[in-house]
Amino acid sequence: MDDRIPTTLPLVPLYDKVLLPSIVTKVSLDGYQARSLSRKLENSNHTFILCVPLINNPLDGDFYHTGCVANVLDVDTSMPDNVVFLVQGVCRAQIQDIHSQDVEETSLMDSTVELKQTRDTNNKNDQTVWIKTIQQLGKDFINKMQMIGVASSVLVPFKKRLALLDDPSHAITDSSSSAKILDLAHFLLCMTDASFGEKLAVLSLTDCNAIVHEIQTIVTRHMQILNESKQMQQSCEEKLDKKRREFYLRQQTHVIAPSGHTDTVSLDNLSLLSCSSSSLPQKTTVPSSQYKQQQKQQQHQQQHNDNGDDDNGCLFMPTQGDDEDVVDLKNQLNNAGLPSHIQSTIKRDLARLSKIPGSAPESVLVRTYLEWIADLPWRKSLASARPAVEISVAKQQLDADHFGLDQVKRRILEYLSVLKIKKDTSSPILCFVGPPGVGKTSLSNSIAKALQRKFHRIALGGVRDEAEIRGHRRTYVGALPGSIINGLRKCGVNNPLFLLDEIDKLVQGTHQGDPASALLEVLDPAQNNAFTDHFLNVPFDLSNVLFVATANSVDTIPGPLLDRMEVIHLDGYTLDEKLDIARSYLIPKQLNAHGFTSPHNHPVSSGKNDSVVFSDQVLSHLIENYTMESGVRSLNRTVAAVCRYKCREYADHLESNHLKDSAPYDPVVRHQDISTILGMAPFGNETLADSIDTPGIVTGLAYSQSGCGGILPIEANQMPGRGMLHLTGSLGDVIKESAHIAVSWVKANAYVLKLTESQRQVLLSDMDLHLHLPNGAVPKDGPSAGVAMAVCIISLLSGKAIPRTTAMTGEITLRGQVRPVGGIKEKVLAAHRAGVNKVILPAINERDVVQDIPDKIKNDLTIVYCRTLWEVLESLFDEKLIQDSEALHCQAQYASRL
Ligand SMILES: Nc1ncnc2c1ncn2[C@@H]1O[C@H](COP(=O)(O)OP(=O)(O)OP(=O)(O)O)[C@@H](O)[C@H]1O
Structure with a gap:
């Protein structure tokens, strides 16, 4: 018995465990108790405490009558709320009295104890029996552990201790021999899944013989349980494949030795193997030599847990x-x-x-x-994604992939600069707006490449159901997540670039919810860090995703969505721009795709002919006669078709190479061959210049929903009737209203326009008027045909033809004002393509022409800007229809009447 142990010791309650002599364990105390214990130990000249199991309600302080005197080996103060004392059991002690010297209620009590000597025997035979018993028990235990697949390395510490019993140099001969046998017995007990009560029973014993006998009974019983559990497990394992078993064992050994090192063994954890995986160990008891190492691992583990990781990296145990x-x-x-x-x-x-x-x-x-x-990539980001945007790299990428688009590129780089400075993706979403084929998608792709993010396209065209964005609730049959979560799963990272394609084509106002409102949550940086898909029903953080949207027109983008986006307009290309794009981007790409080499690599003169050569004349012919578009998508397809044809020619040439008289392969695409390759040109044969000018036919300009500009012929005719207006050509409400305004204005000004002989005469009183906009199958709407319709009616009724090469656009008011319209660049370029030489535009749209239309086009066209319909008519008819004074007089008259 250690005579340094005083009879009054600080009493430390053990809430859920029993400390036995020689066992090392950790005792965790809260701040007040820890301070109290430290104070007590500082004031005394020893490091002993009494660890007493609490047997009832801890608040009642109902202690067991026997405790274990323990020596404090180390103190860990690294955790903020708890101090962990590493203690080793020394001997049993009976509590005589419990008292407190501190006035504070929360401080630890002191206890007066009587140390309990274990009743030894000097009988060598008894000792030999104990040794044999413990040895046999230990060996059986080790066998069992190995049987259930515990790595033998885990059992090394115990094996070493057991081996000491066999070692003659450590032969147990002295008086402390019984104590050493008991230590090993305690150690063995702690390795099993002995219950609190069983350990308590062992603690209360003082007779060596009884202790060994009790521990033998407990360990044997647990090994029987282990046996049965093993049999059950074996029957289960028959159903399991190899992978499953490996995982199960791996997780078990993982729990036993978190570090994978053989020496650091969690003894209580070993008890997990006894069968019940649900009885997970709560506290750890370790041999003192390994404490420091384990402490480090626990700190490391704690850090993991703080980061949201689970215990032992295994949240969900099989x-x-x-x-x-x-x-x-x-x-x-x-x-x-x-x-x-x-x-x-x-x-x-x-x-x-x-x-x-x-x-x-x-x-x-x-x-x-x-x-x-x-x-889902909850935490996984693409490691290579640039943390900070490099503007120079982005510029290089944009230049490498796209010709021209200087304004657009500048705005993209400005946007990326904001990302760089702000260091997050919560700035407004970019939205590229423009006609098809002008590079909206490919610009987004280039941004993804520059930022080294994964690129994913979500097609929103025709999406009418909110569930397509946000998923179906799990209660629906066949429910699945929406396109956002689906995209994230496909990308496998949480920081891709999502292209929301055709955001203007979302269908709104259906009974299946509003997809636009679902997108609001996605695009709003303030909300999208907790985006909740209906199927998942748990929030997902989208704040790392970079969103870019595309649209053909801003008109149909829902207002709140538009509000969250930064719109960048891309206009249609001119002929020259298309030529440049074809030469520098489309042709090299198509040559590469068809296995040809670029003529720049092998000039024709070099004798290597495996290429296709497009002259500018041929390219212009292709652009003007085979494509009629704002972008370059059809041009790309046309170039591909020519390359395919040449590919076939080249293949034939290679096959017949051995024939002397076979014609050599000609890489040059000749103008006269184009019709053979592509068939008859669909456009360009009949230009407006060839059309016959007829009264009642006028060339208007249109801007389609897909962002394309085009020519819109308008026809008018009259027939006997009762002054009715007939409108045909799939017209929408707005364009119909424009037609009515045009008719009203013409009727109101019929006398001034010299269409009636007196002011009182009613125009079209016995005639019906019919306005038709050809391409009847194509729906048309919008106010911009107002000017053209008014002019068409005047042309019909006055019998004066308007040249077909004169095109016009503009909204009119009831009093003949001409209001500005959109899509001017596309309309003017389309007019130019169609052979128009004079364009009449609203005066306010002059700024669009100045900004957007290339000088070359402007030089080819006569552009007239008008504020009123009178100015339009003046620019159209050589002979003045009205006298200015008359018109003013007439307007004043009407004004006074109103
Ligand atoms: N300025 C340009 N320079 C080089 N290639 C271009 C340019 N503009 C468009 N292209 C090419 O035209 C093709 C069509 O472009 P893209 O698919 O990006 O058009 P889009 O504007 O997204 O059309 P849509 O509205 O129909 O989706 C692509 O191959 C693209 O590389």
């Missing part, structure tokens, strides 16, 4: 009833890096899954849900 798929699923979920706030939801679903029979339909639903959760 259980014996789990089938192969569920084990795989749990494995995936463990590796998915789930944020802490959704772990409880997932645990609940896993628990549900374990209760539902595998054949039940609901089981499939829960599994599908958990598979989605496991597949």
